[in-house]
Amino acid sequence: xxxxxxxxxxxxxxxxxxxxxxxxxxxxxxxxxxxxxxxxxxxxxxxxxxxxxxxxxxxxxxxxxxxxxxxxxxxxxxxxxxxxxxxxxxxxxxxxxxxxxxxxxxxxxxxxxxxxxxxxxxxxxxxxxxxxxxxxxxxxxxxxxxxxxxxxxxxxxxxxxxxxxxxxxxxxxxxxxxxxxxxxxxxxxxxxxxxxxxxxxxxxxxxxxxxxxxxxxxxxxxxxxxxxxxxxxxxxxxxxxxxxxxxxxxxxxxxxxxxxxxxxxxxxxxxxxxxxxxxxxxxxxxxxxxxxxxxxxxxxxxxxxxxxxxxxxxxxxxxxxxxxxxxxxxxxxxxxxxxxxxxxxxxxxxxxxx
Amino acid sequence: xxxxxxxxxxxxxxxxxxxxxxxxxxxxxxxxxxxxxxxxxxxxxxxxxxxxxxxxxxxxxxxxxxxxxxxxxxxxxxxxxxxxxxxxxxxxxxxxxxxxxxxxxxxxxxxxxxxxxxxxxxxxxxxxxxxxxxxxxxxxxxxxxxxxxxxxxxxxxxxxxxxxxxxxxxxxxxxxxxxxxxxxxxxxxxxxxxxxxxxxxxxxxxxxxxxxxxxxxxxxxxxxxxxxxxxxxxxxxxxxxxxxxxxxxxxxxxxxxxxxxxxxxxxxxxxxxxxxxxxxxxxxxxxxxxxxxxxxxxxxxxxxxxxxxxxxxxxxxxxxxxxxxxxxxxxxxxxxxxxxxxxxxxxxxxxxxx
Numbered sequence: 292x293x294x295x296x297x298x299x300x301x302x303x304x305x306x307x308x309x310x311x312x313x314x315x316x317x318x319x320x321x322x323x324x325x326x327x328x329x330x331x332x333x334x335x336x337x338x339x340x341x342x343x344x345x346x347x348x349x350x351x352x353x354x355x356x357x358x359x360x361x362x363x364x365x366x367x368x369x370x371x372x373x374x375x376x377x378x379x380x381x382x383x384x385x386x387x388x389x390x391x392x393x394x395x396x397x398x399x400x401x402x403x404x405x406x407x408x409x410x411x412x413x414x415x416x417x418x419x420x421x422x423x424x425x426x427x428x429x430x431x432x433x434x435x436x437x438x439x440x441x442x443x444x445x446x447x448x449x450x451x452x453x454x455x456x457x458x459x460x461x462x463x464x465x466x467x468x469x470x471x472x473x474x475x476x477x478x479x480x481x482x483x484x485x486x487x488x489x490x491x492x493x494x495x496x497x498x499x500x501x502x503x504x505x506x507x508x509x510x511x512x513x514x515x516x517x518x519x520x521x522x523x524x525x526x527x528x529x530x531x532x533x534x535x536x537x538x539x540x541x542x543x544x545x546x547x548x549x550x551x552x553x554x555x556x557x558x559x560x561x562x563x564x565x566x567x568x569x570x571x572x573x574x575x576x577x578x579x580x581x582x583x584x585x586x587x588x589x590x591x592x593x594x595x596x597x598x599x600x601x602x603x604x605x606x607x608x609x610x611x612x613x614x615x616x617x618x619x620x621x622x623x624x625x626x627x628x629x630x631x632x633x634x635x636x637x638x639x640x641x642x643x644x645x
Numbered sequence: 646x647x648x649x650x651x652x653x654x655x656x657x658x659x660x661x662x663x664x665x666x667x668x669x670x671x672x673x674x675x676x677x678x679x680x681x682x683x684x685x686x687x688x689x690x691x692x693x694x695x696x697x698x699x700x701x702x703x704x705x706x707x708x709x710x711x712x713x714x715x716x717x718x719x720x721x722x723x724x725x726x727x728x729x730x731x732x733x734x735x736x737x738x739x740x741x742x743x744x745x746x747x748x749x750x751x752x753x754x755x756x757x758x759x760x761x762x763x764x765x766x767x768x769x770x771x772x773x774x775x776x777x778x779x780x781x782x783x784x785x786x787x788x789x790x791x792x793x794x795x796x797x798x799x800x801x802x803x804x805x806x807x808x809x810x811x812x813x814x815x816x817x818x819x820x821x822x823x824x825x826x827x828x829x830x831x832x833x834x835x836x837x838x839x840x841x842x843x844x845x846x847x848x849x850x851x852x853x854x855x856x857x858x859x860x861x862x863x864x865x866x867x868x869x870x871x872x873x874x875x876x877x878x879x880x881x882x883x884x885x886x887x888x889x890x891x892x893x894x895x896x897x898x899x900x901x902x903x904x905x906x907x908x909x910x911x912x913x914x915x916x917x918x919x920x921x922x923x924x925x926x927x928x929x930x931x932x933x934x935x936x937x938x939x940x941x942x943x944x945x946x947x948x949x950x951x952x953x954x955x956x957x958x959x960x961x962x963x964x965x966x967x968x969x970x971x972x973x974x975x976x977x978x979x980x981x982x983x984x985x986x987x988x989x990x991x992x993x994x995x996x997x998x999x
Contacts (some may be wrong), residue, residue, distance in 0.1 A: 346757055355648040362766065384752060388759055393766050396750040398738060402699055412716065412747050416770055525939040537992055551935075558941050561915065581905075581935075588913050 301344040305366035309340035319342070321389065331622065335599060342385055342598070360391035363608055364413035364421040368401045378580075379446060382601025384421055390609055392419065410436050420603075420608030423447070428458050428494045441611060443604040446597070448493065452616040453609055457600050461494050464593045464623035465501025468546050468574045471591065471625060473509035476633050477544040477572060480506065481535040483556065485523035485576075487546035495520075498548055498576065517542055521552050528555025535570075536563055543634040550579040553590055553630075568632035578626045589628030596621045655698040671695070675743065682865030685953070686977060692952060695908045696739055714745035717962055718767035718775040722755045732934075733800060735744030736955025737776055744772065744963055764790050776955075777801070782812050782848045796964060799958040800951075802847065804923035806970040809961055811954050817849050818947045818977035819855025822900050825945065825979060827863035830987050831898040831926060834860065836890040837910065839877035839930075849874075852902055852930065871896055875906050883910025890925075892915055898926035899986040904933040907944055907984075919939035922986035932980045950975045 297569035306321075307314045312333060320329055320337040329337075341344075365383055384394040395418065413421060416519040419490060420440050423433055425447035433442070433449045444456040447611060472480050482502045486495040504515055516538060521527030528547055532555065535542055547553035560571055567573050575592035583590040602623050660675075661668045668689060674683055674691040683691075694700075694755055738748040749767065753760040767775060776796050777787055779801035787796070787803045798810040825988055826834050836856045840849040856866055870892060875881030882901055886909065889896055901907035907929035921927050921942060928948035929937060937944040954975050 345754070380752065381754070384754075388756075393751060393763055396752070397747060398734065398750075400696075400699070400735070400738075402742075409747055527939075552938075554939070562941075585905075585908070587883075587916075 299348050303346065305344055306337065306340045309344060309357045310336040312337060313415070318347040321346075321592040322529075331596075331599070331624070335624075338382075338385070338598065338602065342381070342548070357542070361419045362395050362413075362416065363392045364410075364418040365394050365396040365424060366406060366409055366413070366421060366483040367396065367398050367424040367426065369398065369426040376558055378597035379424060379601040382598035382603075383445075383605045384601075385426075385598075386602040386605040390605075391631050392609075394422075394526045394605070403553070407436075408435065410434055410576075414439055415434060422604045422608065423454070425602075427462065427492070429492055430536070441608045443607045445600060447615075448618060449565070452618075454615060455617040455619070457604050457607075457619045457621065458493065459595050459600070459623050460620035461497025462501040462504070463620075464576060465498030466505045467501070467625050468498075468576060468593050469505035469612045470508070471574055471631060472504055472544040472546060472572060473511065475544070475572065475631055477542075478509075478511055478634070479514075479517065479540060479542040480511070480543035481517045481519065481532075481545040483519050483528055483531040483535070483545060483547045483552050485521060485527075485552060487520040492616075494548070495639050502546060509625045523549050523551060525551050525555040525645050527551030527560070529559045530555075532559035534554040536560070536565070544631070546574045548572065548576055550577045550582045550590060553592070554582060554586060557586055557590075567630050573632075574631060574632040576623075583626070584628070585632070591628045592626050595623055598600050653698045659698055660691065660694045660700045663698060664690040666691060666894060669944070673737070675700075685950070688977075689950070690914035692736075692739070692956065696735065700786060709838040715773045716749050716767075716770065716773040717741050717959060718748045718764075719750040719777060719778060720760060720763055720767070721750065721752050721778040721780065723752065723780040732951035733778060734955075736952035736960045737778075737799075738955075739952075740959040740963075744959075746963075748776075748959070753947070759945060760788065761790075766790055768793060774817060776958045776962065777808070778958075781846070782815065783846055795962045797957075797958040797961045799954060802972060803970075806972075808969060809921050809971040809973070811958050811973045811975065812847065813949050813954070813977050815851025816855040816858070817974075818930060819852030819900075820859045821977070821979050822852075822930060822947050823856045823859035824862070825902040825928055826900060826926060827859055827865065829898070829985055830925065832863075832988070833868075833871065833894060833896040833898070834865070835871045835873065835896035835899040835991075837873050837875045837876060837882055837885040837889070837899060837901045837906050839906060841874040841880075848902070857984040875902065876887065877905060878904050878960065879905050879909040879912070882906030883913045883953055884909075886910040886913035887917075890914070890919070896925070898928070898985070900928050900930075902930055904929040904931045904936045904946055907934060907946070908940060909942055911944075921984050924989050926985040928985060928987075930982075936979070938982070940984070942984055945982045945984045946980050947977040948980050949977055 303314050310532045315339050320334050323583050399406040409620050421437055421442045424445040425431055429447055429521045430450050431447045433444055433454050442454050444454050446458055448456040448458055484495055486492050519531040521531045545556055547556050553573050556573050557567055559568055565571055575590045578592045578594035585594045657668050657671050661671045671691050674688050741748045751763040775791055776799050777795045778795055778799040779785055782800055784800045784804050787798055787808050796808050798808050800812055800872035802810045802812055838849055840846050871931045873885040875885045899910055901910050907927050910927050911921055914921055919925055929944045937946045
């Protein structure tokens with residue numbers, strides 16, 4: 292079992308040192324000042340250092356003196372029980388706590404009765420606002436009762452666009468993942484999607500659009516044989532990889548719609564006696580911390596910026612009534628590890644023996 | 646990303662069919678009647694079927710009519726953000742919801758200030774009780790303020806024994822894991838622990854005690870070379886497995902103190918060209934749902950009964966003031982998959998070539 296980090300009253304100086312920035316930068320970033328002056332990357336480094344070290348703002352002296360400044364509700368479908376989305380709660384909670392507020396989490400398991408009862412209870416306890424979160428990026432029908440408080444839809448999009456939404460930019464992510472492979476010289480690039488296109492899930496449709504855009508830019512004609520709808524699980528990644536590698540012209544690289552599919556791809560390639568990235572390059576999606584760094588070789592993947600997304604949702608609530616319909620799409624940074632190399636000559640060899 | 650199950654108003658009959666038991670059994674189990682009449686296994690099947698199908702009790706009609714019956718606080722250190730302990734929240738919440746109550750979760754990240762503020766806020770909002778949970782089994786110092794309400798220490802033990810504790814039976818688990826291997830005929834059994842014994846973590850000390858007990862029962866002399874303290878991560882499992890397999894008399898089987906270590910063992914054995922279980926048998930611990938079934942071959946492991954433990958913690962709170970010092974240790978069932986076989990002749994071959 293992973294072991295927690297112990298907190299030891301770190302200073303702003305410690306955070307600056309850990310993040311490799313100045314104390315002024317730490318102060319501005321943690322107080323959400325300075326805006327665009329700092330890159331996503333710098334802000335993430337600062338927030339992660341603060342989180343890692345357990346750095347706390349002055350709001351807490353006040354909390355301990357006067358009690359909690361208030362509560363923000365966090366209603367998630369499966370978020371707190373999903374194996375990887377915990378960071379979305381970590382980010383939301385860290386931001387709330389920096390303001391001396393508590394984040395109260397309820398997981399509805401997708402049960403509408405439980406959801407209704409949870410929202411009713413939260414409102415009756417006078418929460419300052421509610422974060423309405425989804426475990427995976429989808430279009431949701433937000434309960435109208437959320438109109439009574441500042442509310443933000445997180446990792447999802449409100450069908451009626453009545454509430455502000457925060458979600459990852461799926462198309463940019465799919466584009467960046469595929470471009471990483473075309474830049475490495477690959478021309479036969481498989482894509483194992485995490486669902487069927489007619490599911491109309493933003494992640495499924497958006498990542499595919501990005502994949503096609505990057506191929507087009509590289510002058511590579513689309514080949515529907517190379518796009519395989521999967522199930523977002525290890526099993527689907529395994530099966531679809533075997534399908535792709537049995538093509539007369541197999542891919543030299545595979546973009547997997549999530550890290551679990553990539554894990555299946557690793558296991559399938561291993562069973563074929565093929566190495567990553569020597570024979571086949573692989574790029575994932577999610578940067579699931581309990582998976583991507585532990586694959587051998589470490590998986591090059593796109594990060595779902597859950598920590599930042601969670602923080603931002605709470606920021607919008609702290610800022611008062613967020614503008615309806617306003618949607619913020621977060622860029623998914625490429626996390627470079629060791630699963631991408633130049634194309635092998637595998638396809639020629641294989642077709643030579645076909 | 647995994648996809649949620651959708652709830653469609655199932656009946657008690659559906660639950661009985663899914664669990665392969667009678668409706669009477671479902672009714673008794675879900676109402677926590679019938680006590681010892683039903684095996685752990687039967688109760689787990691019923692609860693999992695009810696959870697899987699989204700079966701809800703009559704309490705909810707009342708909730709929708711009269712509003713939430715109350716709230717129970719759940720204070721966890723890293724629970725809701727841990728990659729695998731979500732089931733402990735699922736179980737606690739399912740049981741609370743069956744009684745028409747909400748579970749309010751706060752993750753303190755191990756921060757004592759946040760913990761104090763969270764408890765203060767929960768008490769001021771008149772929670773019916775508080776579950777004080779740890780991400781991994783350890784001895785904790787429970788804040789005295791919890792004396793003001795029914796409180797249960799979950800997946801941990803109260804140092805002062807002032808509060809009831811619910812935890813897995815580590816020694817029984819370590820014993821069952823090792824016995825599975827001695828029963829298969831193994832005599833050289835490595836144990837990759839999830840920490841150093843002087844950490845004095847119940848999981849580390851208890852699983853080792855169970856390992857030694859099973860060896861002794863099988864008349865196998867202890868060999869300290871075969872016990873390797875690891876880190877509970879894939880990396881530690883990988884390194885320690887390479888160490889074990891480089892011994893003049895390498896083990897024919899390895900008991901890994903958790904599934905992540907077992908994953909590392911699989912990858913290390915693969916890198917040595919050794920197969921599981923053909924060359925080396927492996928048993929894990931945790932039955933982490935996003936890991937154990939996805940390893941190839943599927944990992945035989947011990948399940949941490951988080952769903953039942955979470956349910957039981959809430960039951961004790963619903964039952965009023967639980968008796969102080971009372972500790973319940975939950976048995977960890979063996980989950981049989983495909984990573985254990987009879988011993989290969991590998992060690993002889995290897996020493997023959999040594």
